[in-house]
Amino acid sequence: MARYTGPKSKIARKFREPIFGPDKVLDRKNYPPGQHGASKRRGKQSEYAVQLMEKQKVKYTYGVLEKQFRNLFKKASAKVGITGDNLLQLLEARLDNTVYRLGIAPTRSAARQLVSHKHITVNGEVVNIPSYQLRAGDVVAVRERSKSLEAITISVAGRTINKFNWLDWNAKEFTGTFLMYPNRDEIPENIKENLIVELYSK
Structure with a gap:
């Protein structure tokens, strides 16, 4: 696509x-x-x-x-x-966005690539559709054989405490749970x- x-x-x-x-x-x-980028004359x-x-x-x-x-x-x-x-x-419930929010990937595009390359599971099943819509209670995880990937380990090591109330992260298992849809005031964009x-x- x-x-x-x-x-x-x-x-x-x-x-x-x-x-x-x-x-x-x-x-x-x-x-x-553009050549007029800094100009104040834009209409x-x-x-x-x-x-x-x-x-x-x-x-x-x-x-x-x-x-x-x-x-x-x-x-x-x-x-x-x-x-x-x-x-x-x-939009927040998309699988690629959730992988990014959990800190498994540093950017949404990197998260999309991880999903497409079958490194991510949902409720124990491999899902390679970035736009997959998560529901409350769904568990997103890194595949067992993918946990040693450098891109994932570096990203997870650099993540801070869980910043999003609608997600729960298990650092030991490399799994995250989509608890609920976020409230509007919780979405930082x-x-x-x-x-x-x-x-x-x-």
């Missing part, structure tokens, strides 16, 4: 946020790319442009393509509750989900 493989710093500068993780280039050039963005930018930012952040994103939005709209909150909860809801409501 197609994925964005271009320069990540350029995209981060476009949104002026480190959406792919810490970025030294963004620290030096905190303005949009004011339309309401539609602002909404579209927010949607693109979320897609890049979570590594989701347009068709997947639209399907997730439909699911979020059908669920009981606030559509924007539901959308972010579904700087996302204005109401703009996305407005965009799809047009």
Whole structure:
């Protein structure tokens, strides 16, 4: 499946946020790319442009393509509750995102690769679909034969205490439990989900 493989710093500068993780280039050039990047003469963005930018930012952040994103939005709209909150909860419940949140991988793209290469199990079964939707109580683990992989051991060694209340990590077993969908105020990403809801409501 197609994925964005271009320069990540350029995209981060476009949104002026480190959406792919810490970025030294963004620290030096905190303005949009292009020959007019630092200019103050850029015109004011339309309401539609602002909404579209927010949607693109979320897609890049979570590594989701347009068709997947639209399907997730439909699911979020059908669920009981606030559509924007539901959308972010579904994104957080993706297997690749959970592997990243647990600290098994340093980035979401690295987590996606671990899942695709069959290093991750869910409830004891190998799952190689990054977009797999987890449910409360699902146990995500590193396969026994993959626990010695350098990329995984380095990432796990560098993780801090469990920062996310909706996840439980067992450092000894290299397993994590998806306890529940997170509340909106627990999700740290700087996302204005109401703009996305407005965009799809047009």
